[in-house]
Amino acid sequence: MDTLKINGQEKQFPTGKFPVTLADLLGQLGVEAATVVAELDGQIIEREKFAQTELHSEQNIELVRFVPGG
Amino acid sequence: MDKLIIAGREFGSRLLIGTGKFSSSRIMAEAIEACGAEIVTVALRRVDITNQSDDMLAAIDRSKYLLLPNTSGARTADEAIRLSRLARAATGINWVKLEVTPDPYYLLPDPVETLKAAEVLVKEGFVVLPYINADPVLSKRLQDVGTATVMPLGSPIGSNQGLKTRTALEIIIEQANVPVVVDAGLGLPSHAAEAMEIGADAVLVNTAIAAATEPARMAEAFKLAVQAGRTAYLSGAAGATKRASASSPLTGFLRND
Numbered sequence: 001m002d003t004l005k006i007n008g009q010e011k012q013f014p015t016g017k018f019p020v021t022l023a024d025l026l027g028q029l030g031v032e033a034a035t036v037v038a039e040l041d042g043q044i045i046e047r048e049k050f051a052q053t054e055l056h057s058e059q060n061i062e063l064v065r066f067v068p069g070g
Numbered sequence: 071m072d073k074l075i076i077a078g079r080e081f082g083s084r085l086l087i088g089t090g091k092f093s094s095s096r097i098m099a100e101a102i103e104a105c106g107a108e109i110v111t112v113a114l115r116r117v118d119i120t121n122q123s124d125d126m127l128a129a130i131d132r133s134k135y136l137l138l139p140n141t142s143g144a145r146t147a148d149e150a151i152r153l154s155r156l157a158r159a160a161t162g163i164n165w166v167k168l169e170v171t172p173d174p175y176y177l178l179p180d181p182v183e184t185l186k187a188a189e190v191l192v193k194e195g196f197v198v199l200p201y202i203n204a205d206p207v208l209s210k211r212l213q214d215v216g217t218a219t220v221m222p223l224g225s226p227i228g229s230n231q232g233l234k235t236r237t238a239l240e241i242i243i244e245q246a247n248v249p250v251v252v253d254a255g256l257g258l259p260s261h262a263a264e265a266m267e268i269g270a271d272a273v274l275v276n277t278a279i280a281a282a283t284e285p286a287r288m289a290e291a292f293k294l295a296v297q298a299g300r301t302a303y304l305s306g307a308a309g310a311t312k313r314a315s316a317s318s319p320l321t322g323f324l325r326n327d
Contacts, residue, residue, distance in 0.1 A: 007119060037160040046159060063119065064116055066114060066139065066157075066160060067114070068126050069088060069112055
């Protein structure tokens with residue numbers, strides 16, 4: 001089964017459900033792309049490139065966003 | 071009030087506000103509006119993919135305020151650099167409030183890691199506003215590597231103790247050739263006024279406003295205090311003396327001795 005490590009947690013995808021691109025993954029997770037910054041295997045992915053960025057099993061993804069803070 | 075200039079950019083307000091600890095996004099937005107700040111700090115955290123909460127920051131009009139991301143949570147220079155790069159990707163601008171606070175109890179900034187991170191970030195083109203202890207030597211080292219400001223603390227973050235570091239702050243202000251923003255520990259408008267009176271260029275306040283019973287009202291009080299303190303500083307304070315100095319004439323008394 002294909003997996004991704006998202007924010008430190010392993011997520012498994014049944015056959016046929018593995019997201020093709022980063023934009024697809026955000027859609028599946030219900031995360032609004034406009035508020036998110038992504039890092040794929042340590043590389044920052046610009047928001048405009050979410051739709052072109054293909055995902056592969058066992059990649060490491062960080063999804064971060066701004067939160068209130070001092 | 072005279073303009074605050076950081077990295078060539080002009081600001082009409084000398085009060086920066088943090089967005090943490092507000093009980094709702096509406097109350098936060100009202101407080102930001104009431105304090106007149108133009109620079110608003112935010113933090114960067116992992117998205118909780120199992121529990122999507124509302125975007126608290128949607129209430130902030132980004133065309134009106136400069137969003138200043140901090141590197142809170144960073145314990146090392148490397149972590150702070152990584153957060154800064156992510157923040158730049160998120161905002162599209164290169165301003166960052168650099169904070170490296172490995173100690174969880176007092177949240178005191180690590181001077182060695184902060185200086186290391188600042189050197190790298192300045193070279194990468196960031197406008198770096200470093201949060202530091204009130205250390206005049208570190209302040210000079212940071213401005214020498216090209217930080218846009220220094221942001222010494224008045225007392226530990228969120229402690230509301232006021233200017234416990236006043237003597238060191240006075241030295242920092244005297245030596246600085248970049249704006250000095252007193253950050254952390256300002257619990258009352260009088261603390262903010264005091265910082266401005268001794269010549270700080272600006273102050274950053276969060277907890278004292280967010281944790282007040284009426285945040286918007288407290289935000290306005292801080293706004294007025296910062297204006298009063300700045301105006302007092304510019305007017306040249308008369309200075310304190312040990313003995314009295316009569317304000318009324320010392321002649322013409324209604325007695326015959």
